[in-house]
Amino acid sequence: MKLSHSIQLLLLSCVCSIYCTDAVIIQSNPSANGSSIVTEVSKTVTLSCVVQGTADGEELQWYRNGALVSLKDENRLEQSHLCIQPTTTDDNGALFSCQLKTNATRKASIQLVVMHAPDLNGSEELWAEEESDIVLSCDVHAYPPVTVVWKKDGALLDLSSSAYHTSNNGITATLTLSNVKREEHEGLYICEATSSHYGVKSKSFIITVDDKVMKFPLGPTIAGLVVVVLTIVLAIFSRWGKVTKCFKKDHH
Structure with missing residues (x-):
């Protein structure tokens, strides 16, 4: 029994929706190990994002840990490249994602694993x-x-x-x-x-x-000197009348 023309078109449409979608893939140097790239600090990592499928002139976007990466205009269409040089300790665990600008569900991601030794010496x-x-x-x-x-x-x-x-x-x-x-x-x-x-x-x-050094108690010493000076000043003022009288008596 032959399928009708309309049913054949429907099946063809379903097959194309499964297999003919635009796929985004990431190629790298050094090569990825599964979903990650293992490298060492101060090395260079290059990432290439490619669209596979029927779309022509699709614009691509890169994200690093969810933040949009600035690209030149000529580095956006159908293929896009990133160069991480040199890798640093801050790149360890960084997630790079590439996606279609018009369809964020078409994307691929890769994570950097940057090996580095502790900075211990001397x-x-x-x-x-x-x-x-x-x-x-x-x-x-x-x-x-x-x-x-x-x-x-x-x-x-x-x-x-x-x-x-x-x-x-x-x-x-x-x-x-x-x-x-x-x-x-x-x-x-x-x-x-x-x-x-x-x-x-x-x-x-x-x-x-x-040996423990006895520290000079500067604060208490200053406070003590202030008290002594004020005491002397008050004593002078309290006896000022008698001093004046003695001075006048001697003057006569």
Whole structure:
């Protein structure tokens, strides 16, 4: 049994609505791994957006984390290209999307994964007075995230003591030394970050503890001097009459 002409046209229309739509795809260098591109900081990433289908002269738009990217006029029609150079730590996790200007449902997206090691190196010398507090800080911002340990004079620091307190928000790791004492806290401290990709990075701190300096109580001293001066002035005024009389008596 043959299908009528009208039914054949209807089926053809349905097939075309499934397969003949304009597809937007993103090509990249380096190549994507699924829906993401893995690169390293200071590298170059190029993205190319292409329309596949029946549309001619379709205008394309790029978005970075939902914000529209400014494009030149000649870089909008049917094909569009972006160059991220150099990649920075701020690009890690950034989502780039390309879509038809006339139909936002026709789009493709790709996410950047930017590998970078923590910025740890060198040595820092610090001085602290007895009974004061001191804070050591390390930049541990990295991808993949790192694990951080603190060492003192080559051995893992015993953090069970109330004299030490640590914190780590994934960007900065800190070690706080409270109520420092020369025999307990003076020495070489190391902030050591271990990355599954970059290995071990570290920064050292040389802590010297000085004797506590007695600070001059400037505020109370000034207040005391003011009281003394006012007392002298009031005393002079209270005796001014007698002084004047003595002066007149001597004058006669």
